[in-house]
Amino acid sequence: MGGVDVPGGLPADVPPRAALDDLPDGLLIADARARVVAFNRAAVRMTGVPAGSALGGDFRDVLPLHDAEGRDWWKCVAPYDGLATRTRHPERSLYLADGTELLVTASYRRDARGRVERFTVALRDAAARARRERDRADLVSTVAHELRSPLTSVKGFTATLLAKWHRFNDDQKRVMLETVNADADRVTRLITELLDVSRIEAGRLEMRRRVVDLDVEVRRAVAGRIAAGDPADRFRFEPRGALPELWLDPDKIDQILGNLLENAVRHGAGTVTIVVEPDVQERGAAVSVRDEGEGIPPEAAQRVFRQFWRGPGGNRRAGTGLGLFIVKGLVEAHGGTIAVRRAPGGGAEFRFTVPAGAPAHTV
Secondary structure, X not given: OOOOOOOOOOOOOOOOHHHHHOOOOEEEEXXXXXXXXXXXXXXXXXXXXXXXXXXXXXXXXXXXXEOOOOOEHHHHXXXXXXXXXXXXXXXXXXXXXXXXXXXXXXXXEEOOOOOEEEEEEEEEEHHHHHHHHHHHHHHHHHHHHHHHHHXXXXXXXXXXXXXXXXXXXXXXXXXXXXXXXXXXHHHHHHHHHHHHHHHHHHOOOOOXXXXXXXXXXXXXXXXXXXXXXXXHHHEEEEEOOOOOOEEEOHHHHHHHXXXXXXXXXXXXXXXXXXXXXXXXXXXXXEEEEEOOOOOOOHHHOOOOOOOOOOOOOOOHHHOOOOHHHHHHHHHHHOOOEEEEEEOOOOOEEEEEEEEOEOOOOOO
């Protein structure tokens, strides 16, 4: 149920109900008599109080809030009493009667004599904030774990070579230096992934679009896997029909394909099939990457694109768990979609779409 205006409508300088309902945060607005004049859809969802019951009532009765010690917050802050210079209350955790935790801020509008004309309360979901904080903690933990091993290796081999250079023959030195080089590459990949995650979450991905031949990009990605040591007969490419003109970022498309192919090779089995075909519904193109492994359990299909997802067993050696999250962010930055399902011959199928036509602007 959405927000409802009180009889007579909202004050002239308050946004209309539809605009308030579009806000992601809950919002309660009370007038000079402490009567609720606005109670938006998010506030209804967070509190469980119907808008029709809230509007026109005293806000202290509509939204009873208590602190962690069980004290009535409204009695503690006395919004319509106290200092006439008070303009706001900073965010703090408060609780509804059923124990639901909310993050609450409040602000005042006063007249020339300092009397309260309007009292505005903003509500945020504390559970969502806690999830974000756990994600950040997981990120720090993952980074620490993933960096420790290669950096320990780099430090150990370089220290050994510096201290005992003349004790090793050329072949032994080469092995040590190759290990250092591989571990340095691993650290570089991790830092690149972390930067990608940061840009995706902040909405700061820079897109450099130009006309891209998707078939050529797929062939290049497969050739890269073969050059890296994968057998050529592990891959099968199936182009199906002429594609429309596609304005894409070629570097990010290479990154998407590279991640999906690595995922199929590492976690799948048998032949990896890449299908490229027109996407009639979206008027663009669709790319499917299929393997012949055990596939992904249906109950996990909604979680595979989350940060740190590693599949059954949670094997850390399988990677950082950021690859598919990054793939989803890159696909959506192009205006496309991505999903996972069971492949026709078993295994997993990751299918992403990209729209056709020139963008409104390029970066």
